[in-house]
Amino acid sequence: MPINGRDVLRRAVTGQWKQSAAGALLAAGHQTGEALVPVMVGVVIDEAISPGDGGALLLWIAALAVVFAGLSSSYRFSFRAAERASEQAAHRLRIELTERVLEPRGGAETGRLPGELVAVATSDAKRVGAVNVAMAAAVAALAGLLAGGIALLRVSLPLGLLVLLGIPPLLMLAHLLGKPLERRSGAEQERAARASGVAADLIAGLRVLKGIGAENAAVARYRRTSRDALAATLRAARAQAWHDGGMLVLTGLFIAVVALVGGRLAAQGDITVGQLVAAVGLAQFLLSPLSILAWANGEFAQGRASAARIASVLSSPPAVTGGQATPSRPVRGAIALREVSYGALRAVSFEVAPGELLGVVTRDAAVAHALLRVLGRTADPDAGVVELDGAPLTGLDPAELRRAIVVAEHDADLFEGTLLDNITAAIPVTGTPATGTPSASAPPETPAPETAMVAAGADEVAGALPYGLLTPLTERGLSLSGGQRQRVALARALAADPPVLVLHDPTTAVDAATEARIADGVRAARQGRTTIMVVTSPALLAAADRVVFVDGGGPPACGTHAELVEGHETYRATVLT
Amino acid sequence: MATSEERELLPTANAAQTWAAVRELAHPHRLTALGGFAVLVAATAIGLLTAPVLGHIIDLVSRSSPAAAITEPVTWLAAIAVGHGVATAIGVSLIAKLGEGMLATLRERFVDRALRLPLDQLERAGSGDLTSRVTGDVSVITNAVRDALPALARSVLTIGLTLVGLAVLDWRFLLVALLAAPIQIHTLRWYAGRAVPLYAAQRVAVGAQQQQLLGTVGGASTVRAFGLGDEHVGLVATRSSAAVDLVLRGARLVTRFYARLNLAEFVGLSAVLVTGFLLVRSGGVSIGTAGAAALYFHSLFTPINIALGLVDDAQAAGAGLARLVGVVGAAAEPAPALASGAAAAVGVRGVGYSYRSGHPVLREVDLDLAAKERVALVGASGAGKTTLAKLIAGIHPPDSGSITVDGPARSVALVTQEVHVFAGPLAEDLRLARPEASDGELAEALDRVGALGWARALPDGLATVVGDGGHRLTAAQAQQLALARLVLADPPVVVLDEATAEAGSAGARALEASAAAAIEGRTALVVAHRLTQAASADHVVLLDQGRVAETGTHDELVRAGGRYATLWAAWSGHRAP
Known part of the structure; x- marks a missing residue:
């Protein structure tokens, strides 16, 4: 079911309708109260100050206190209700978006960078949620307009009409005055923002700069960017200043006109002095609900644009469709590729026996990448079929399938949390493990993670960190070196202990001595379970039972590492030089 | 770490x-x-x-x-x-x-x-x-x-x-208007005491939410591969709720702040009105003056709210x-520019270094690099390779012993596995290494490291905007770019610290060729984990626990049958010829 932006926007408001309605209602009370303050001042002048009536003064001051108490508390609770509605709507959208991105069938990331998706889940969700606040403000502004308008019309029909009819063209004029400014300042602010972007970028690349002694060049470049940005900012600031000045002139002239008409009416005795004061005060006040309406209109426009972006993520088509079945238990772990074509894969066939440790070597990184995608069913082959225990992967539910086949990619991410959290993350805690030995479901404390850690050389990583296994990893593990990251990721994959494990280049940043130990460790840890290593490392390939060399079309070359090194020239060149 | x-x-x-x-x-x-x-x-x-x-x-x-x-x-x-x-x-x-x-x-x-x-x-x-x-x-x-x-x-x-x-x-208007000031000052103190820690907590919570989303969304394929979807949605929900709670607490605080300011407004306005009443009755001022005083005070509401509301912005700016x-x-x-020109010899004599006293990382290291010699540094993780590389590059001074470079002041460049593509046109990135380089020189440098092909194939060639927010380069391309910068900087001595590690195995070979071309004609120390780099070096130095354990040519060390020979056998696969 495709979702459009209007649905997203509607749900953001209807989902929070109680808070939203309460916010709008109370905000209306607040604006009305604000409109009453200048009216009350006028009344005090007329009823108490002009006639010198002390009793009336006390009475009307008390009334003023009631107005203030009302406007203050309705502001207080309206803002809270609207803010709650806004934040909760944004929160729900954030969760919904995360669920969509992580959905086993994938597809949400296609054509989008992670940063973009995060921006959708934060800024866009916030903008859509904020429509609740804008709506409350708009309702309140309408109420304020109504209250102020009625009060003015009651003071004097011509004066009221003058103000009410005069304000819209005034705001229109202001809008026109602002239009070109908005266009120009948008572009200029962008150039200004670039200065801080460039600074952050240079700092991020600081070590690289220092490594090649490019500090002076970088400083010179930054100074140029900064001066450029300064000129742009100053142009924008000047334009803004003259725009604001222009607005002051417009409103000042408007007040003068109101004073002229009101003053003449008062001089003719049509209205009282207090009413004149109230009219001038109201003329000033009414500008604010109207500008709130203009602001709310802008918020709605932005909310609509954000809602459309959210809807497009939520309704992005899945990367793989179809397949509901669960792999039959216990999973034996036989894998077969029959004439599989996908991306750089051209009609590739090979089989992996249950429990085998197979090395797969490709000359072209794109072939390896395509192979990993069809094995993990993040994509379905264009032609041919991939089978697990004789069942085509396309018939299996992706989430269920990935309990049976885990593809550990070369650039797999680590997550926030301790080293131990990362390693034990994928150990099935509850339910039957997919291997089908029911009661053997291992809680994370059992030796399984330790074995995996030793096999992957991650125990050494822990040993080198200040708090060992309990060291928190920050910035997605970027606080570790490349080799350390790879060993932790490998330990996680081994600890998950799936029936079929696909490892992609797990040791490219690991030194030769450690790599040799890891090769033995992987072999021992995966004893009896199917493991496919997509690698070119001789140390890992030497540990494999059998190696398949996939090079372009045709049937792949097959044999042990030693046999292939001996007898296959291209293989030797690929692996050993 | x-x-x-x-x-x-x-x-x-x-x-x-x-x-x-x-x-x-x-x-x-x-x-x-x-x-x-x-x-x-x-x-x-x-x-x-x-x-x-x-x-x-x-x-x-x-x-x-x-x-x-x-x-x-x-x-x-x-x-x-x-x-x-x-x-x-x-x-x-x-x-x-x-x-x-x-x-x-x-x-x-x-x-x-x-x-x-x-x-x-x-x-x-x-x-x-x-x-x-x-x-x-x-x-x-x-x-x-x-x-x-x-x-x-x-x-x-x-x-x-x-x-x-x-x-x-009338001076008495000023006097009574100031009755509002104690309330405002008290409110401001009350608010600042709560707002500063609350907003700090809010920034932390919003940052944590952002970080979690970046980790989860950026690592979506890993999350899917290991079936961690539910857990990650839960993590996002927790972080998002924490942020929402703090934002709502902030909203409550702000509304209480403005409610107290409303009280100040009422007190001040009533006082001015009462004073106006008394002064008009005693004939001290005209009704017009009393009206003007009331209007004055009413027009103070907005600027006071603005000024008090900005106090915490001002505080934050002050701290920043x-x-x-x-x-x-x-x-x-002082950063002298990196020297360029003829290769220089490097002498390392009895160098020791420790990050924490009592835990020496390097002990009594002696090492000689003749001009134009290419020396490979190998050893297990933690053997001190990177530390020695940093010492030679002049990042840390040695604790004991000396390092001499037989050339001008700053003649050692360092390229590590940490890559950074500077945001902006590709040509500008390269010119950081040599600002006056002509387009021809840039192309020559790219060509030398084998990067000209893909660079020319970019959408706008060398003018393509790359890096953060621009065209994304692969890890291998980014590393080739780093090597091209090295060619342009043209330093007498180069230290390469695992500069080919991050690029999967297929890319690593291409990068090794690039690296070899980039250091051609310079004195070079190469920290290598792929032993093919050691095999093609003039000289191999094996570090073990901070000491030089073996040194000689590749063939000599393999023949000697020591640790390096074991490593080489492990790396090239036990059964390889």
Whole structure:
């Protein structure tokens, strides 16, 4: 079911309708109260100050206190209700978006960078949620307009009409005055923002700069960017200043006109002095609900644009469709590729026996990448079929399938949390493990993670960190070196202990001595379970039972590492030089 | 891998140093500053004439003057409107010029100093500290200069001059208006005490939410591969709820703040009205004056709210400023440009080094690199390879022993596996290494490392915008770019620290060829984990636990049958020929 932006926007408001309605209602009370303050001042002048009536003064001051108490508390609770509605709507959208991105069938990331998706889940969700606040403000502004308008019309029909009819063209004029400014300042602010972007970028690349002694060049470049940005900012600031000045002139002239008409009416005795004061005060006040309406209109426009972006993520088509079945238990772990074509894969066939440790070597990184995608069913082959225990992967539910086949990619991410959290993350805690030995479901404390850690050389990583296994990893593990990251990721994959494990280049940043130990460790840890290593490392390939060399079309070359090194020239060149 | 406890944050300036820095920054702009403030004071004063003129109109009306008498004061109102607008525009423009000019100078100095900070100091502080200063603090100050400061200046001027205006009407109006001040001061103290820690917690929570989303969304394929979807949605929900809670607590705090300010408004306004009543009754002032006083006070509501609301922005900007000034004032090492030219010999004599005393990482290391010699440094993780590389590159001085480079002052370049593509056109990135390089030289450098093909194939060739926000280069391309920069910098001595590690196995071979071409003709120390790099070096040095364990040519070491021979056998696969 495709979702459009209007649905997203509607749900953001209807989902929070109680808070939203309460916010709008109370905000209306607040604006009305604000409109009453200048009216009350006028009344005090007329009823108490002009006639010198002390009793009336006390009475009307008390009334003023009631107005203030009302406007203050309705502001207080309206803002809270609207803010709650806004934040909760944004929160729900954030969760919904995360669920969509992580959905086993994938597809949400296609054509989008992670940063973009995060921006959708934060800024866009916030903008859509904020429509609740804008709506409350708009309702309140309408109420304020109504209250102020009625009060003015009651003071004097011509004066009221003058103000009410005069304000819209005034705001229109202001809008026109602002239009070109908005266009120009948008572009200029962008150039200004670039200065801080460039600074952050240079700092991020600081070590690289220092490594090649490019500090002076970088400083010179930054100074140029900064001066450029300064000129742009100053142009924008000047334009803004003259725009604001222009607005002051417009409103000042408007007040003068109101004073002229009101003053003449008062001089003719049509209205009282207090009413004149109230009219001038109201003329000033009414500008604010109207500008709130203009602001709310802008918020709605932005909310609509954000809602459309959210809807497009939520309704992005899945990367793989179809397949509901669960792999039959216990999973034996036989894998077969029959004439599989996908991306750089051209009609590739090979089989992996249950429990085998197979090395797969490709000359072209794109072939390896395509192979990993069809094995993990993040994509379905264009032609041919991939089978697990004789069942085509396309018939299996992706989430269920990935309990049976885990593809550990070369650039797999680590997550926030301790080293131990990362390693034990994928150990099935509850339910039957997919291997089908029911009661053997291992809680994370059992030796399984330790074995995996030793096999992957991650125990050494822990040993080198200040708090060992309990060291928190920050910035997605970027606080570790490349080799350390790879060993932790490998330990996680081994600890998950799936029936079929696909490892992609797990040791490219690991030194030769450690790599040799890891090769033995992987072999021992995966004893009896199917493991496919997509690698070119001789140390890992030497540990494999059998190696398949996939090079372009045709049937792949097959044999042990030693046999292939001996007898296959291209293989030797690929692996050993 | 320093933890926060061990970190020595970069310096922060104290209040006196910060003020001194601000005065120093303002010094070249002092005429603009004087002019700007003078014009702004004039503008505010002109604007405040509106109320007495309105009061005059009220008096005319209450003295039953003819309607025509209104016209003259109204023309005054119109003139005031124009004068106010124009003077404000000029004043604000001048203040913007002052603020932006100072800001530009400050950020340029900050970047200059930051890029020249000694690397070991930076490593002790962690890169996050500097990055948060250049992104967070600079943007906080920028916003303050752009929005908060002008608004604050105008509000404070308006408040001050309005109070003067009240005093001119009658000093007793000023006296009673000040009754509101104790409430406002108390409210501000109450608010600041709560807002500062709350907003700090809010920023942390929002940052954590952002970080979690980046981790989860950026690592979506890993999350799917290991079936961690539910767990990650839960993590996002927890972080998002925490942020929402704090935002809502902030909303409650703000509403209570403004509610208390409403009380101050009521107290002040009533006091002015009562005073007006008493003064009019005793004949001390006219009704018009009393009306003008009430209008004055009513017009104070907005600027007071603006000014008090901006106090925490101003506080945040002050704290950020202290952190920037701290770096600007810090001692920075002079950065001579990297020397270029003929290869130079390097001698390492009895070098020892430890990060923590009692835990030596290097002991009594002797090493000689003849001019143009290519030496490979191998050994297990933790053997001290990277530390030795850093010492030779001059990042840390050795604790004992000496390192001599037989060339000009700064002749060692360092390229590590940490890659960074500088945001902007590709050609600009390369020119960081040699600013005066011609297009031909750039192409030559790219060609030498085998990168010209893909660089020309980019959408706009060498003018393609790459890096953050631009065209994304693969890890291998980014590393080739780093090597091309090295060619352009043309240093006598090069240290390559696992500069080919990050690129999967297929890419690693291509990168090795690039690296070999880049260091051709230079003295080079290559920290290698792929032993093919060692095999093709002139000389191999095996480090073990901080000592030189073996040294010789590849063939010699393999024949000797020592540790290197074991490593080589492990690396090339036990059964390989």
